[in-house]
Structures are given as structure tokens and as C-alpha cells.
Amino acid sequence: MLFLLPSDVLVWLLVIAVAVFALYCSRRPHLAAPWARVFRNRAAMAAAVFLCAYLLVGLLDSVHYRPRLPVAAPNAPVVYAVGVRSLLDRLLTPLRTQLEKTYSAPLATHLFQKELVRAPGGGTWRAFPRLRYGGAHLEVVSARGRDLAQRALGGAGAALLLWLLAVAAARRTLLRRWPEAAWGAAGAALGALLVVAGVVAALATGYHVLGTDRVGNDVLYQALKSIRTSLVIGTLTTLVLLPLGVGAGIAAGYFKRRVDDVVQYVYTTLSSIPAVLLIAASVLMVQVYVDTHPALFPTSAQRADFRLLSLCAILGGVGWTSLARLVRGEALKLSELDYVQAAQAFGVSHARIVTRHILPNVAHIVVITLVLEFSSLVLAEAVLSYIGVGVDPSTISFGTMINAARLEMARDPMVWWSLGAAFIFMLALVLAANLFADAVRDGFDPRVRVGAVREAAG
Amino acid sequence: MLAYTVRRALYAIPILIGINLVTFALFFLVNTPDDMARMQLGAKRVTPEAIEKWKAQRGYDRPLLWNGAAPGAEKFSDTIFFAKSLRLFTLDFGRAEDNRDIAREIRTRMWPSLALALPVFLVGLAVNVSFALGMAFFRASVIDLWGVVLCVVLMSISTLFYIIGGQYLIAKLWRLVPISGYAGGLDALRFLILPVIVGVVGAFGAGARLYRTLFLEEMAKDYVRTARAKGLAERVVLFRHVLKNALIPILTGVVVVIPSLFLGSLITESFFGIPGLGSYTIDAIQAQDFAVVRAMVFIGSVLYIVGLVLTDLSYTLVDPRVRFD
Numbered sequence: 001m002l003f004l005l006p007s008d009v010l011v012w013l014l015v016i017a018v019a020v021f022a023l024y025c026s027r028r029p030h031l032a033a034p035w036a037r038v039f040r041n042r043a044a045m046a047a048a049v050f051l052c053a054y055l056l057v058g059l060l061d062s063v064h065y066r067p068r069l070p071v072a073a074p075n076a077p078v079v080y081a082v083g084v085r086s087l088l089d090r091l092l093t094p095l096r097t098q099l100e101k102t103y104s105a106p107l108a109t110h111l112f113q114k115e116l117v118r119a120p121g122g123g124t125w126r127a128f129p130r131l132r133y134g135g136a137h138l139e140v141v142s143a144r145g146r147d148l149a150q151r152a153l154g155g156a157g158a159a160l161l162l163w164l165l166a167v168a169a170a171r172r173t174l175l176r177r178w179p180e181a182a183w184g185a186a187g188a189a190l191g192a193l194l195v196v197a198g199v200v201a202a203l204a205t206g207y208h209v210l211g212t213d214r215v216g217n218d219v220l221y222q223a224l225k226s227i228r229t230s231l232v233i234g235t236l237t238t239l240v241l242l243p244l245g246v247g248a249g250i251a252a253g254y255f256k257r258r259v260d261d262v263v264q265y266v267y268t269t270l271s272s273i274p275a276v277l278l279i280a281a282s283v284l285m286v287q288v289y290v291d292t293h294p295a296l297f298p299t300s301a302q303r304a305d306f307r308l309l310s311l312c313a314i315l316g317g318v319g320w321t322s323l324a325r326l327v328r329g330e331a332l333k334l335s336e337l338d339y340v341q342a343a344q345a346f347g348v349s350h351a352r353i354v355t356r357h358i359l360p361n362v363a364h365i366v367v368i369t370l371v372l373e374f375s376s377l378v379l380a381e382a383v384l385s386y387i388g389v390g391v392d393p394s395t396i397s398f399g400t401m402i403n404a405a406r407l408e409m410a411r412d413p414m415v416w417w418s419l420g421a422a423f424i425f426m427l428a429l430v431l432a433a434n435l436f437a438d439a440v441r442d443g444f445d446p447r448v449r450v451g452a453v454r455e456a457a458g
Numbered sequence: 459m460l461a462y463t464v465r466r467a468l469y470a471i472p473i474l475i476g477i478n479l480v481t482f483a484l485f486f487l488v489n490t491p492d493d494m495a496r497m498q499l500g501a502k503r504v505t506p507e508a509i510e511k512w513k514a515q516r517g518y519d520r521p522l523l524w525n526g527a528a529p530g531a532e533k534f535s536d537t538i539f540f541a542k543s544l545r546l547f548t549l550d551f552g553r554a555e556d557n558r559d560i561a562r563e564i565r566t567r568m569w570p571s572l573a574l575a576l577p578v579f580l581v582g583l584a585v586n587v588s589f590a591l592g593m594a595f596f597r598a599s600v601i602d603l604w605g606v607v608l609c610v611v612l613m614s615i616s617t618l619f620y621i622i623g624g625q626y627l628i629a630k631l632w633r634l635v636p637i638s639g640y641a642g643g644l645d646a647l648r649f650l651i652l653p654v655i656v657g658v659v660g661a662f663g664a665g666a667r668l669y670r671t672l673f674l675e676e677m678a679k680d681y682v683r684t685a686r687a688k689g690l691a692e693r694v695v696l697f698r699h700v701l702k703n704a705l706i707p708i709l710t711g712v713v714v715v716i717p718s719l720f721l722g723s724l725i726t727e728s729f730f731g732i733p734g735l736g737s738y739t740i741d742a743i744q745a746q747d748f749a750v751v752r753a754m755v756f757i758g759s760v761l762y763i764v765g766l767v768l769t770d771l772s773y774t775l776v777d778p779r780v781r782f783d
Binding site for chain 1: 462472473476477478480481484485488493494496497582610611613614615616617618619622625626630650673718721724725739740743744748751756758759763764766
């Protein structure tokens with residue numbers, strides 16, 4: 001039974017909104033041109049491929065349902081489980097369900113800690129027992145190297161095949177439609193990504209590719225589940241930040257006088273409070289609210305979802321001030337321009353002037369700010385969850401992963417794979433977001449354009 | 459000058475009042491004191507008497523804004539808003555959950571914070587500026603390109619990894635300095651080296667890249683072209699002209715954080731066990747000690763506003779075009 005959490009609904013609404021915006025941009029040359037510049041940037045195209053891969057995982061993880069319970073009697077009514085699962089959980093069922101006892105290293109066949117093992121002839125001694133699932137198909141452990149190589153080669157081969165198909169398909173469609181974009185970089189990034197994914201997927205059928213954590217959960221599964229949390233925080237925050245920042249900024253810049261005074265006072269006050277402290281205090285208050293109103297959240301998934309959404313709302317409520325400041329400055333400039341003055345003289349209503357003349361001309365600032373904001377939000381989530389004012393402890397996120405693993409580096413021999421996995425997955429996401437954001441800024445920033453023209457002129 | 463300073467400081471008063479209202483709304487209107495009591499007491503021990511006792515101990519048993527039952531001026535003064543929120547202005551923060559005086563705690567804890575934050579700030583600024591200057595000198599070359607790439611990669615790594623990695627590499631692998639802890643006096647040096655390095659490296663990427671942009675913007679100006687046109691060496695242009703002029707926005711830009719150095723750094727301090735205000739705040743957040751968090755929000759905002767005032771003053775000092783009126 002489909003069971004969409006509130007955050008799922010918002011995520012899909014956002015996807016639709018972005019699609020509509022893309023369509024809107026493609027129809028208007030002044031917005032399509034900057035995007036064309038972005039897509040000519042090779043780093044941006046490679047980054048976009050990675051972002052799309054993350055997005056795919058995140059969206060798969062944003063379709064939740066309640067699985068049907070096994071039928072007890074032939075004519076019994078259909079009963080659904082209380083817990084929700086996502087399509088990603090469904091795809092990764094082996095990873096999710098094949099729990100080991102405790103730590104095991106990446107691709108290991110044996111547990112990381114010694115245990116009492118019963119000897120065949122009676123008596124016990126301490127040894128590293130075999131894993132329940134990781135490498136359990138091997139009859140002799142020494143065959144592991146060969147088995148790994150075979151699986152990896154198979155995975156890489158399948159990935160290459162898929163890549164060739166994708167490239168061939170792209171040549172016929174995308175390349176013809178937009179010949180000037182940097183498809184070479186995108187293709188290379190896609191190839192690298194597919195090969196890595198293929199190898200990992202092939203190995204994951206028989207091993208824990210990134211090991212298991214203290215309670216035996218697969219680390220790869222946790223890293224993949226963390227992606228949705230990061231994306232939700234990086235994008236849904238926009239839903240609060242955007243209306244507040246653009247609304248307040250335009251109101252202040254266009255109407256000036258009293259409205260400007262009030263808006264400036266509000267955002268100066270809010271931005272004077274150190275952001276981390278304001279966020280921490282707000283999250284504490286949400287925690288109190290959740291704890292004292294248990295009736296509102298019947299399942300733990302709903303409670304976690306509420307905390308995730310409220311974190312987004314808080315981050316947006318704290319972060320809109322910088323956007324408002326930028327938009328206000330631009331709106332101040334725009335409202336003095338001749339065509340706005342002319343529109344006012346003709347008696348065009350304020351609402352119409354704002355939507356026709358002001359809003360389209362601050363769009364570039366909004367796009368730049370939102371894209372730049374994304375990577376800092378992903379980083380902020382990890383820090384906030386680490387200090388205990390981020391997502392619900394039961395939500396898998398990079399912050400909760402790091403928090404759970406922080407003492408593992410001190411163990412001897414050390415357990416590095418949980419932190420390593422969080423590090424790699426976060427670095428790839430944030431780096432791709434940063435590279436893409438830089439290209440967006442360069443593409444949309446009018447100052448850059450002037451510079452380019454000057455260069456071109458000699 | 460003095461008149462300007464006073465006037466600028468007076469502008470801060472409405473903002474301080476606004477901050478006070480925000481903290482009041484956040485801590486007492488979003489959730490009632492009863493809710494906080496239930497949360498603190500835990501589900502098992504919640505009885506009406508226990509809640510009343512909890513509130514009475516902390517002075518939360520008054521009305522929020524208007525005490526109709528009290529005589530005379532106490533109608534206003536015997537309220538939570540007056541006793542808890544307005545008192546913040548007199549730096550009276552009340553007591554923490556462990557019954558210690560918060561103001562006293564802040565006074566002792568701000569020095570370790572400063573001992574960590576000040577070196578991070580100064581060393582970081584020097585490192586970032588010199589690295590940015592180097593990239594600007596070799597602009598549009600391989601060195602510049604890889605410098606920017608390095609900055610972007612460093613920016614993309616979470617602070618948490620710098621701390622965990624630095625702690626592991628330096629303290630465990632190389633056994634050079636203690637992993638965490640703190641001591642007074644000169645001994646503090648041994649404990650501070652590692653967090654300072656971590657703090658500097660963690661802020662390096664974003665800082666160096668920003669300053670490089672500032673340097674490049676400065677180098678596109680007309681007077682630089684004039685300097686080159688009259689035959690000055692690139693080195694002289696860079697160090698004698700560009701550096702001086704580009705330092706103005708850099709220095710006035712960092713003035714705002716100087717007062718906040720007293721607050722220290724939240725995560726670095728708690729990771730390295732330095733008994734500063736940052737770790738105090740983290741502990742309070744984790745123990746859900748509302749009084750301490752409220753005090754820190756207020757103190758942090760006050761320090762930031764002081765920083766804003768200092769920034770304005772520094773503009774007038776370095777740039778004669780900004781007039782005092």
C-alpha cells in the first residue's frame with residue numbers, strides 16, 4: 001500500500017516545480033542562455049552526472065509504502081505492516097536484511113572480533129568466526145581473491161556495456177538537440193560512475209562491500225540511505241527560504257520606506273543571532289514539542305519525518321536573511337529603472353509590476369543563492385546531527401553515521417570503514433554540488449558576462 | 459568620532475530588544491514551561507506536583523507577561539518575561555540545571571575559548587591571505603588552477619572529518635601531542651596545537667578562495683594597469699599596491715567575528731575536551747539545559763552586534779571617504 005510521508009510529497013512537488021521551472025527557462029532566452037553557459041562547462045557537466053545519480057537514489061528512497069503482511073488464513077482480510085519501506089529498501093533487501101553479529105571489515109569473510117568457537121571434536125577456543133552472509137558462499141576462504149576478481153570483472157563488464165548503450169542513445173538524442181554542451185565530460189563521468197557502481201553492485205551480492213557496523217548493519221546500505229536525508233535537507237529548506245527571502249527582499253526593495261525599515265530590522269535582528277545557536281535552540285523546542293505530543297506521531301517513521309521537516313523549516317527560517325538582503329539590493333536598483341517608472345506612471349498595479357518586471361530580473365540571484373546554499377546545508381546537517389540537534393537519531397544520515405562511528409578510530413585495530421564510507425559519499429556529493437554551483441554562478445552572474453565580452457572585444 | 463561611535467552604538471539597542479523578544483518567544487511561547495518540565499522530568503516522574511515544583515525551583519511559576527494578582531509595579535516585574543528575559547540585559551543569566559551560576563561559568567570558560575579561537579583566527583588569516591596572494595601572483599597558470607581545485611576539495615570536506623582525521627593522524631599515529639584535554643598556564647600550549655591546526659585547515663579552503671577573488675578584483679582596477687604601464691615589476695605591483703588595497707576589505711570583513719572569538723568553536727572544543735564556552739553550549743544542548751542555551755544565544759548575539767559596530771568604525775578609520783555623519 002502506497003504510504004507517502006509528508007516529506008515524500010514535498011520532495012515530489014519540488015521535482016515537479018523544478019521541471020516546470022526548467023520548461024519556463026527553456027522558453028525564455030535570457031534564462032536559457034545562462035544555463036547553456038553552465039552546460040558548456042565541463043566540470044559542471046561531470047558534477048551534474050554525479051548529482052543526478054544521487055538524485056536517483058534519493059527519489060527511489062522517497063516513495064514509501066507499507067508492505068503487505070503474509071496472509072494468515074486464505075480468506076483473511078489483507079493486513080499491512082506498521083513500518084514503512086521505500087522502493088530503495090526493496091531494491092536493497094539483501095543489504096538491509098543480511099545482518100552480521102558485529103563489525104566486519106569491507107569484503108571480509110570473517111567477523112572482526114574473536115568469539116568462542118566450538119571445535120568439531122569438542123572443546124572451545126577463541127577464533128574469528130565466519131560471517132553469516134559475507135562470503136558465505138565460499139567453500140574455502142582462500143578462494144576469495146579469485147571470486148572477488150570474477151565478480152568485479154563481471155560487474156565492470158556489464159557496466160561498460162550499459163555505458164556504451166547509453167552513449168549510443170545519447171548520440172542520437174541529446175547530442176543532436178544540444179550539440180554545444182560538454183557531453184564529453186558528462187560521458188566520462190557517467191562511465192566512471194557506472195563502472196564503480198557495477199563493481200560495487202556485483203560484489204554486494206556476496207559480500208559486505210563497505211563492511212558492517214557495530215550492530216552488524218551493512219555500511220553501504222546506510223550510506224545509500226543517508227543520501228535521501230542530505231538531499232531532503234539541501235532542497236526542502238528552499239521551500240521556506242525562497243518565499244521568505246524573495247518576498248521580504250522584493251517588498252523592502254520595491255515599496256521602500258516603512259516596509260523597508262521593518263524588513264531590514266527583522267533580518268538584522270535574526271542574522272545577529274549566531275546561526276548554530278538559533279538552530280540549536282529551535283530544534284530543542286521542536287524536541288520538546290514532539291516529546292510532549294506523542295499522540296500526533298503514531299509511528300516512529302512519522303516522528304522522524306516530522307523532525308526532518310521541522311529541521312528544514314528551521315534551517316530555512318534562519319537562512320533567508322542573506323537571500324533577502326541580495327534581493328532587496330537588486331529590487332532597489334530595478335525599481336528606479338525607466339521601464340518600472342513608466343509602468344508605475346501608466347497605473348499598472350504593484351502586483352503586476354512585481355511579477356512582470358521585478359521577479360524575472362531577480363531570478364538569477366535566486367538561482368545562484370539556492371545552488372550555493374545546497375552544499376553548505378549538506379555539511380550543516382552532518383554537524384547538527386553530530387551535536388544532537390539535527391535529524392532524529394533513528395533517521396540514517398551522514399551526521400548520525402559519523403556520530404555513531406566517532407569513537408571507532410580509537411579502537412585498535414581501528415574500524416575505519418563507517419567513517420570512510422560517510423567521508424567518500426559526502427565528499428562526492430558536496431564536491432559535485434560545489435563545482436556545479438560555481439558554474440551556475442559564473443553562468444548567471446552579469447559581471448562575469450561583462451568581463452567575457454570585454455575579453456572577446458580584445 | 460566619539461559622537462559617531464555613540465550614535466552607532468545606540469542603533470544597536472532596538473536590535474538587542476528584538477533579539478530578546480526572539481529568545482523569549484522561542485523559549486517560552488513555542489512551548490509552555492509545563493512542556494519543558496515534562497521533558498526534563500521524563501515520562502515516568504511526571505505528576506502535577508512534580509511539574510509545579512520544577513517550575514517553582516526555576517522561577518517559571520509566574521505568568522508570562524502580566525501578573526494581575528501582584529500589587530503595583532510587580533504586575534509587570536513579577537513575570538517570566540521580566541525576570542528571565544529582561545534580566546539578560548544586566549548579564550544575570552540565572553542558574554543552570556546543576557545549580558551553578560551561569561554568568562560565573564561564562565566568565566571562567568571564555569578564556570580557554572579565546573586561547574583556542576584567537577590563534578585559529580590569526581594564523582588562519584595569515585595563511586589564507588598569503589596562499590591567496592600566491593594564487594593571484596601565479597593567476598591563470600597551473601599553480602593557480604590546482605590551488606583553486608585544492609580549495610574546492612578542502613571546502614567540500616565536513617569539519618567533522620578534519621577533527622577526526624587530525625586527531626587520528628597527529629595524536630595516535632605520530633604520538634606527538636595529547637588527543638584531548640586541557641591545562642592552565644603554559645601547559646595549555648601542548649593541548650592547543652592540534653585544535654589550532656585543525657581549525658586553520660578546516661577554514662582554509664573557503665577563506666583562501668574568497669581572498670583570491672578579492673585580490674583578482676583589485677588587480678583588475680585601473681591604478682594597477684597604470685602601475686604596470688609605468689614599468690613596475692609584477693612583484694612590486696602585487697606587494698606594494700594590490701596587497702595594501704586588498705587588505706582593506708579583508709581586514710574590515712573579519713572585524714565582525716573578533717568579539718565572537720570569546721564564544722570559541724562548538725565542535726572543536728567538545729571534540730578536544732577544551733573547557734570553553736563552545737563545549738559548554740554543546741553540553742547544555744545535549745542535556746537540554748534551556749537556561750544555558752538561552753544565555754548563550756543572547757551573549758552570542760550581543761558579541762555579534764559589538765562586532766558590527768566595530769566593523770562600521772573600522773571602515774571610517776581605514777577609508778577617509780566614509781564620513782562620520
